[in-house]
Amino acid sequence: MSHIAIAGAGIMGRTLAWWSLNQGHRVTLLETAGRGSDPGGNGASWTAAGMLTPNTEVDVSPELLAMGRASLALWPAFADALGLAHEFNRGGCWVVAHPQDREQLLHFQRRLARLELREGQSYRSLSASALAAELAPLSRFGGALYFPEEASIPPRRVLERLERDLRRADCDWRGDTTVLALGARHIDTDHGTVYADATVDCRGLGAREQLTTLRGVRGELVEVRAPAVDLPALVRLMHPRYALYIVPRPRQHFVIGATQIESDDTGPISVRSALELLSAAYSVHPGFAEARIVATRAHCRPALPDNHPRIGRHPGGAWYINGLYRHGILLAPLLAREALRQLELTTTREESDTP
Ligand SMILES: Cc1cc2nc3c(=O)[nH]c(=O)nc-3n(C[C@H](O)[C@H](O)[C@H](O)COP(=O)(O)OP(=O)(O)OC[C@H]3O[C@@H](n4cnc5c(N)ncnc54)[C@H](O)[C@@H]3O)c2cc1C
Known part of the structure; x- marks a missing residue:
């Protein structure tokens, strides 16, 4: 058993902590947000829509598609272990386009x-x-593509359940703790230094000083309650200017997302984005006309230049998992499992190298 110290309690840090505890490791999790404070401002994970949709993501490489599919395969057991099987929507995804945008659908099929x-x-x-x-x-769309494997899960519920399980499993969770620097076997924080056998940086955009090529890609979405909308599964609308999705949630809630803007701005949703998202949703189903807006959210996705996630090591030896971009909820289980495998191998090797 090793002691692993993790910086950042977004979806990546929590999932890695959960996986590590399950493998019998001791875990310290360091997070700048305090317990009970509004977590929404502190990470992309609290904003995500929870689409687990590797097959219908636009602009993915074959490598990312393979990773997404492998991670999606881990999700049913993961959701089950978190007690969220009932919130794991496996209804698939419908892809549609308005007649004037038919070319978008053909492009998608190519x-x-x-x-x-x-x-x-x-x-x-x-x-x-x-x-x-x-x-x-x-039926107004005159045709559609249906992807039966696509799924979704409410990310906030996942984050809450992970925190519950981590605390029950005696994870040393230190909130209100800002990480200042990481080395291979220690993390400096504003509350002193934590020593461990291995350290992992999961701070998303908070790691920019160490990962200088990291950038933010702003995403905005709207959550509505729409009793007149009867869509049981995910819908993607192909459109020349934006790729809209509608995610059904329990109690007739729907998440409508998401914009994609090259910007570090985490401020509230713009009028233009809200208008475009809501008009597009209304064009999919007229029942959205009477929907009530429950929340709007905006945050930035942490992205590396190739928009692929990366498990790597900082110059000082600390591990990092970052660049989860549009796919962090989908990919977290696979990345946690793979990072832990690499970390265990390296820690064992480094220990046996010690004279
Ligand atoms: C609008 C929108 C919709 C999205 N929809 C989806 C989706 O449908 N499906 C999907 O798979 N992905 C989606 N994503 C992407 C997903 O949200 C991200 O890829 C993922 O949340 C990144 O997780 P993370 O843990 O790496 O980073 P974060 O969630 O940003 O977590 C980083 C954590 O580190 C903490 N931190 C930062 N600095 C410090 C420090 N110095 N010390 C201590 N702690 C620190 C932060 O407080 C935070 O808790 C969406 C993103 C957006 C913005």
Whole structure:
């Protein structure tokens, strides 16, 4: 058993802590936000929509697709272990486009072919009549693509359950603690130094001083309560200017997202973004007209230049997991498992090298 100290309690830090405890390690988790304070301002994870949709993400590489699919396969057992099986929506994803944007759908299908996602295996193509029979509220689209494997989960519930489990498992959770510097076996904080067998930096954009190529990609979304909307599964609308998605949540709540803007601004949603997201949702289902806006959220996704996540080591020897970009909720289980494997191998090797 080793002692692992983790900086940052977003989805990545919490999932890694959870996985480490399950493997029998001792964990210290250092987080700048305090317990009970509004966590929303402190990390991208509290803003995410919770789409677990590797197949329908636009602009992904084959490598990212493979990672997403492998991580999605870990999610059912993970959600179950967190007691969230009932909130894990496995209803698949419907991809649609308005008639004037039909070219967007064809472009999307060309991308599917490049990624070797084949009709009949990864998705089904539905004619207007088949769509009307299967999901009448979308019949205005005159056809759709359906991806049965896509799923979603409410990220805030995952974050809460992870915290509950970590505290029950005697994780040394230190809130109100700001990490100042990391070395291979110690982390300096504003409350003193923590020593461990291995250290991992999961601070997202908080790690910018060490990872200078990290950038923020702003995302905004709107949550509504819409009793007149009867969409049981995820919907993606292909559009020339934005890629809209609608995520159904319990009690007729829906998350409508998300913008993608190259900016570090974590301020409130702009009028333009709110108008575009809500108009697009209304164009998918007229029942959104009477929906009530419950919340708007905005934050920045931590991204590296190639928009791929990375498990690496800082010059001083501390590990980092960062650059989760648009896929952090989806990829967290796979990255946690892989990071832990690398860390265990290296720690064992370094220990046996010690004279
Ligand atoms: C609008 C929007 C929608 C999204 N939708 C999805 C989605 O549907 N599916 C999906 O898979 N992904 C989605 N994402 C992406 C996902 O949210 C991110 O990839 C993920 O949250 C990144 O997690 P993280 O743990 O690396 O970083 P963060 O969540 O940012 O966590 C970093 C943590 O480190 C802490 N910290 C920072 N600095 C310090 C310090 N010095 N000392 C101590 N602690 C520190 C912060 O307080 C924070 O708690 C979305 C993102 C946005 C913005």
